Amino acid sequence: MIKATNIHKHFNDLHAVKGVDITVNDGEVLCIIGPSGSGKSTLLRCLNMLETPDSGTIEIDGVQLTENNLREMRTKMAMVFQNFNLFSHLSVLENITVAPVNVKGVEKVQADKKAMELLKLVGLEDKANAYPRNLSGGQKQRVAIARALAMDPDILLFDEPTSALDPEMVGEVLDVMKKLAEEGMTMLVVTHEMGFAREVADDIIFMADGEIVERGTAEQIFEHPSHERTQSFLKKVL
C-alpha cells in the first residue's frame, strides 16, 4: 500500500499540487484523469521524488520515505514514462537487467532468465538483443514495462504511458497493462485513455488545478459525476 499525505508542490509561482492525499491499496488499479496542467503527472513524480515535494509525507507499507531510504523505496515503485526513456546504449535485455543486477545485486544469469520471462509476458521475446532505436514506440513502451516489472515492485507508476504513441500502437500497450491488472498488480496510472480507465480501474481520481476534485468507481465518475468540473471535463473528452 502506498499512501501520500498533504503533498504540495510549487514551480516558482505555480502551485502545481495543492495538498493532495492519495492512497493506493494492494492489488488496486487507480487511474488519475484530468485536464492538462491539472498536476496529475507532477503528483505521480512527487511520489518517487523525481520532483521533490515542498511538503507532505509518502509511505509504503507504513514505512515513511526519507532522504536515506529513497533509493530502496524507489525500487518498490517502478515507473513507466510517457517518453519510454529506455537506455539508448543498452540492448533490450540489458535495459531490463541493468537495475536488478546493479541495484538489487541479482545474479546476471537469474536476471537474464527473469528478463526473458518478462519479455514473453509483453510479447517481445524475439527482441531481446535489439536496441531501442530499432523498436517502434509501442514496443519501446512494452520493454519499459518489462524493465519496471524486473524490479519486482510493489506498485507500478504509469505517467501517461500511451500519450507519445501513434494511435495504432496504443492498443498493444494497454493490452499489456490490462493483463497486469488482471494478475493483481498494484497500479497508479495517469492517463488520457478514458476507455482504459473505465474498463480496468478499480477507482478513478479526477484532478483539476492541483487538487483532487473527486474519487470514485468508474461508474460513479463516468455515469454520475458529482462535481460540475468533472462533468464538464468528461463532456469534452468523451
Added chain:
Amino acid sequence: MEVYLQGILVAIKGTPITIGVSLFSVIIGAAVGLGLALLKKSEKKVLSIIAKIYIEIVRGTPMIVQALIMAYGIPYLLQQNGIMFKWPHLIIPAMIVCGLNSAAYMAEVIRGGIQAVDPGQVEAAQSLGMSKSQVNRLIVLPQAFRIVIPSFGNEFVTLIKETAVLSFVGVVEILRSAQLWNASTFETFPAYIGAAIVYLMLTYPLSKGVAALEKRMAKEDL
C-alpha cells in the same frame, strides 16, 4: 624532383613519434579531461574551482611555453634543490604536456557530452533506485562517451598538428626530422614542404574518417 621525395621520406621517419605522442596525448587527455569534467560539475565548490583554474591556466598559456617548462624548467628546478632529475627521454614530458593540455579542451567537450544526454535517461535510472555514481557510470557516461567519440577523433587530428611545437624542445617528430635534414643538406624548401605533405597525408584521411563516423552515428540516432 628526387630531392622532394627525399624530403617526404625524411619527414615520414618522424611519423611514428608524432602519431605515438598524439595517441598517448588523446588517451591522457580523455582520462584527465573526464576527471576535470566531473570535478567541474561537482557539488563541492572547491573541486569545481580547482578544475576551472586548471582549465584557465592551460588555455591561457601557449603549449610551447608549457612544454619548455615541463621538459627543461622542472628538471632545472629539481636540480637546483638538490634532486638529481633528468627525463629519461624527452618524449615523456612531451606526452605529458600534450596530454594535460588536451585534457583542458576535452573537459569542455566531455561536459558538453554529459549535458547532451537526455535528462529522461537520468530520471529512468533514478526511478530504478540507482545511486548517483551508478547513474553516471552505467547510464550517463557511456552515452556521453558515444556522443563525444567524433570529438576525440578531431582532437587526435589537432594534436598531430600541434605536436609540431615539440620540435622546439628536441623531440624528433615530423617537423624536427625535417629541420635536422635541412640543417645538414640546406634543402630548405623540400624539407619543409616534405613535412607539410606528410602532415596532410595523416590529417586528411583521419578527418574524413571522423566525418564519416559522425555521419554514421547521426544516422543511427546516437
